[in-house]
Amino acid sequence: MEFLRPATWDEALAAKAEYPTALPIAGGTDVMVELNFDVHRPSAILDLNRVTELTEWTNDGSVVRLGASVPYARIISELSGPLPGLALAAHTVGSPQIRNRGGVGGNLGAASPAGDSHPALLAAGRDVHVEAASVRGTRLIPIDEFYVGVKRNCLEADELIRAVHVPVADGPQQFSKIGTRNAMVIAVCAFGFALHPKNGTVGTGIGSAAPTPRRAVEAEEYLQGVLAERGLWESGELLGTEVVQRFGELVKAAASPIDDVRGTADYRRHALAVMARRTLTWCWNDYGKQIRSAA
């Protein structure tokens, strides 16, 4: 097995172009487990740990460009202001050791439907993009289009993830995850929710309840409609149980879960509805408070 250790991003891209089957390794928290369990025997490994740009982030005030290898621990400590949903999701990943090593690039690379970044990224707005690069150039892939199947993403063989672009939160965001223990657990299902008052939209993301992470589009449209029609963005008034309930039902309907060792499809649907109701309520209560205190 070849072990490639590029020192710079350009070298990394060149190496990936030369060895398209090389398996990138960032924190290694997925890769090493799979090697250990003999899931694959890659012909080459491309170690990205010397490429320091990948562990940096920038914030231009409207968008955070989050380097692929910024570990979860730093997302929590440095970015919970601009990216509250992702930071909450990061909190739920593994254990302190895993959060020190693992990052969003690896989560996207693995593209597991149970990855915890995904619901938060999906909910964070329409302008979330994965910045993928190769010697051929750079493209910004809308997050919705990134996941294409169970543990499959739309990267080309010669591409690497450079960063994710996530709009700075302009409203409350929440993330909830179900696990059968209280820490260090892979999601039975998860839900991300965000309010985007600036453009009058809401964001949702469902994890572990379909072949890929996905948005609950009808639920978003329903809620956006209600918020606009009733002038709730302006008033910040309570939504009422009917709206909350309906939103939960639509989120539930958007999922297509299976029965597996972690839980049943029925439970996943049920729990998504509960999490959808709760996260919406938390976000809306916060938003209402903001409106009232601004008034």
Add this chain to the structure above:
Amino acid sequence: MATRTIQGQKNLQNINQASKDGIGGSPLRPDGNLKVRGEFAYSSDLWHEDMLWGMALRSPHPRANILSVDISEALKVPGVYAVLTHEDIPGSKYYGLEIRDQPVLAIDKIRYHGEAIALVAADHPETARRAVKKIKVEYEVLTPIVTEEQCLDPETHGYVHEPHEYKSHAYGNICHEQKLVSGLGVTDEVRAMADVIVSGDYEVGMQDQAFLGPESGLAVPAEDGGIDLYIATQWLHVDREQMAPVLDLPEEKVRLTLAGVGGAFGGREDISMQIHACLLAQHTDKPVKIVYSRDESFYGHVHRHPARMHYEHGATRDGKLVFADCRIVLDGGAYASASPAVVGNAASLGHGPYVIPNVKMHAIALYSNNPSCGAMRGFGAVQAAFGYESQMDKLAAELGMDPVELRQLNAMSEGDFMPTGQQIDSPAPVVELLQRAKDMPLPPPLDTEHLDVRALPGALSNTSHGEGIVRGVGYSVGIKNVGFSEGFDDYSTARVRLEVIGGEPVAMVHTAMAEVGQGGVTVHAQIVRTELGVEQVTIHPANTEVGSAGSTSASRQTYMTGGAVKLAAEAVGRALIEKGRRRYGWTHQDITLAGGKVVSESAGVLVPMVDLLGDEAIDLTREHHHRPTQAFDKETGQGFGHVQYTFCANRAVVDVDVELGLVKVVELTAVQDVGKALNPLSVVGQIQGGCTQALGLAVMEEIIVRDGKVRNASFTDYLIPTILDTPPIPVDVLELPDPHAPYGLRGVGEAPTVSATPSIVAAIRNATGLALNRIPVRPEHLTTEQPG
């Protein structure tokens, strides 16, 4: 040499002061710091120059006929030294803890998912892994026999072992059975005597010991044609007993030394890679190391028997139990392992610590194509406790009684009789244990003003900010036996040597006891300090050069091997004093050993041990046998079957998110009588550990098997409690001496594992009002899978 006598009461007081690190003290474990720092050498760290790596090919099917095995391609892989099948075994091809029904390598048939078929030895684990993949096996895949109904209908579904292959009293896919009747049994007339009858069907999932150190060891061929095995196990001598006939060696040529054990909990009582490594070493004449990967470990050891139980209890209107009728079906899986003894425990302890005038019991273990099940902490008593304690709560609800009072009203105490007819002849403070658990202050209610999500169900998963949370409280009490039962003489051997090293008297303890975390190495030194009055005690590595110490299981090691150490130390002490009498002509009747000196109460210090010993050593070996027990009568279950009983009571406080079905155990109180706490710190640690393992069974731990296949052979999906799942565990320890036991002590390790699970389920029921007849309780059981 003249006798030096230091006179004066003052001096004597200092000398006679018991060592703070003797019994009753809490010296720290010698391996504690090493383990915390990651420096302790486990069996998986063993290394030998020129060693090879062994690996097994395992079956992907739970039931199949093997049509052919072709090893030729595997043998061609460069770096491969041997590829073995059952045809290469020099001696007996079978082994087993109680019944030798398990082939060392599969012979023509596969009986469970993960059964070993062939072995490879290679110069590198990766080479071995590749070679294993090149072994070609042709299977005729058969429908596995996996449910109780299928097992009990062999005419339709077939036999796991053909009846002509049965090596014990098995019949029709029943590996072992035990019946029990006491009083009038349970007849229609007896039923008519009860005002109230409650019944229930209960199910326990398959729990795993989930030790962190995978099965591993190193076999080194010796010049004398024998073999030295360095191994993490629970019982060196029983391993050897099973290994020698397979290797076709006399027992004395199979020498075992204990390597660092990374947890056991029953899962190392059976042979795993021991014989495989030795066969490869014999064959290649090179040292061979085997280390299981995590998934292989899940296939490579037995689990806790899953159980289906039917209980029926009758009582008078004022709550006195009239009868109990019970059927327990344990799934023993493909091979017997410890199933017979587990059945014996389930049957004899299956009615709990209660006085019940009329009892009927039928317990069986099945042979099936599921993974083999055997020993695990609590051993047959755990499953039953979930049944009888659930019944006690049901009965209390039916009678409108307080669940603790109902239990106390029927609790056994010293002098009462077990359903086996055995009289309880040492303290059985069941009433008091329950009372103390109940009287402990309750934790404060959930603080909804200052919510800390980490304290809520779901914790940092952020599922609730207080919504849906309901608190519940539940109680339970359990009974467990200590030591091996049913007529088995599980004696222990200890050797104690006293000599002068570096100008100080130093004692050495040599036993074959497996230190698996229970703290024997600490306790042995404490016993010797107390008995011999010396401070310096070293522990010799455990090996087969000394007699058997029995198994580190059944909560027995402090009682049994601790007892042997006490006997040996006492003998050494007597020999030392005798030596002094011969040399100095002492006639004092009040001689003791203290502070490294021989001391007379009346005359003061007679001589420092250093002077008396000179360069001679006193080296004596003693065996400790517990009082004999009897087999249970097959039909009536009557007999003086158990050595000692132990009891623990628990109170669990839980918060349940009733909408999401998530549970946070808020507090888990344990009250236990330990007879005498030889090392109070270790005792509390054992009780807290036992409670935590019980918590795992209550709310998360299960090996999921579908159609005979294990679906979660990894710690990604076999969940054990993390620190956020583990609540504060206040422990109240009683010390009521058992007159039959060394120092009056009572085995500690298992009772809390038996009793704590039902208290947690009771608390969840209390919070939700749901019946919850199956453990582990999963979120869907509290939400979508509930009727209505």
